[in-house]
Amino acid sequence: MRQTPPQRRPLRQRLQAIFRPLPILAGSLVKQYVICGKPGCRCQRGKKHGPLFYLYWKEQGHSRSLYVPREKVMEIRRQIQNYRHLQKELAKRVRRQLRAWQRNLQEEHRR
Numbered sequence: 001m002r003q004t005p006p007q008r009r010p011l012r013q014r015l016q017a018i019f020r021p022l023p024i025l026a027g028s029l030v031k032q033y034v035i036c037g038k039p040g041c042r043c044q045r046g047k048k049h050g051p052l053f054y055l056y057w058k059e060q061g062h063s064r065s066l067y068v069p070r071e072k073v074m075e076i077r078r079q080i081q082n083y084r085h086l087q088k089e090l091a092k093r094v095r096r097q098l099r100a101w102q103r104n105l106q107e108e109h110r111r
Contacts, residue, residue, distance in 0.1 A: 024086060025079040027057030029068065 033050035035043040043049055053068040055076055068076050 022082050022086065023079045024083040025055070025057075025076060026083050027055050027080060029073065029076055029080060030054050030056055 031051045031053055033048035034052060035048055038044075053070065053073050053076075055066045055068050057064050
């Protein structure tokens with residue numbers, strides 16, 4: 001059975017192969033202290049509940065949030081770090097590719 005060279009596979013398949021081993025999340029993890037609103041609760045006297053953790057992200061122009069249980073905070077934090085690292089690495093690669101194109105086009109123009 002012949003395999004398709006990587007450059008000929010659809011972009012979607014190539015991206016899935018890159019991201020599959022790396023769990024990523026785009027967003028921000030925010031620690032908050034909240035007031036519940038129950039009359040007579042300690043939070044009404046200044047001792048707020050928390051810390052509670054929420055994941056915030058943008059979706060189709062709207063802010064979204066999701067409560068994150070404490071036992072999942074480290075996992076979510078790692079996935080956000082993975083995403084930010086991936087963004088930086090992708091930006092570096094794009095800059096290198098742009099510089100290479102710039103050099104090639106300048107050399108062709110000189111000929």
